[in-house]
Amino acid sequence: MTALGFLYPGHSAEDDYPRIEQLLGSDIRVDLVHTDIGEDAHRVDALREMGSPERLSAGVQELRHAGCEAVVWACTSGSFVHGWEGAHEQVRTLARAAGMPASSTSFAFVHAVRELGVRRVAVGATYPEDVAALFADFLGAAGIEVTGVRSSGIITAAEVGTWGEAEVFALARAADAPDAEAVLLPDTALHTAAHIPALEKELGKPVLTANQVTVWEALRLADRRVNAPALGALFTREPIVQV
Known part of the structure; x- marks a missing residue:
């Protein structure tokens, strides 16, 4: 064990x-x-x-x-x-x-991106724009290119925790870009464990969730x-x- x-x-x-x-x-x-x-x-x-x-x-x-x-x-x-x-x-x-x-x-996230062998990622963040930008900066410091960041502007984790499948899929779709090799959803307050294969099937690329x-x-x-x-x-x- x-x-x-x-x-x-x-x-x-x-x-x-x-x-x-x-x-x-x-x-x-x-x-x-x-x-x-x-x-x-x-x-x-x-x-x-x-x-x-x-x-x-x-x-x-x-x-x-x-x-x-x-x-x-x-x-x-x-x-x-x-x-x-x-x-x-x-x-x-x-x-x-x-x-x-x-x-x-x-x-x-850094180690998972490297595991997948991708270099360009799109970010779908629940956070306000200034916090989301700090995540992009963090990825950049690791040598990962961020093609774009989609911010939802949510202030509290409690609100993020109420999101369901429809909101998760909408965020991933909005964040995705043709030149992104993977999509990252970085909030551990977001329920994603039940949706990952369906997200990857819809977007046609790996999806990494917190x-x-x-x-x-x-x-x-x-x-x-x-x-x-x-x-x-x-x-x-x-x-x-x-x-």
Whole structure:
């Protein structure tokens, strides 16, 4: 049994995680600890506070006791708002506090894009434009070309958590561009685990969503590979050898 640990802010789309655990169809256990969200606002100052060391370290003891082999801060905006270097420092601090390999959803997107071997991506963000632009900057720092960003301007994770299939598909369609090799939906408050194969079929390209890549990243840290077609192209491809 491989136990994967996740620190998830508040309560919005956390039910994606037991769904993903079921879809993995293997000896994988997903352990989720909720962190204190503080102020629910897609605003840079609030997001930086949400991902502070004090808030993250409060949840790691429970994951250690559960026997987790890796931990991922399951929040995209609460990591990329710190910038490329700041996000690295965030996960280094988390790894020291947890005593196990650590990452965040922002880095999960970077590693997943590289896994797929694509270089140009489109972003469909629920966030306001200024926050969405910071995610594009983060991807750019990783050498990933962003063909365009579609912002929905939503302030709270609570509102994002109410979105259903129709809204998710509309965001993905609006974000997609002919020159994008993949579409990224970066909010862990967005329910996407049930829709990934249908999204990829409609758009004709890989779709990476926040909770999907977060679990994949934890598997990567634990040195596990699981073939799970119900979770999209990311979970069915052979690894790309970077040159």
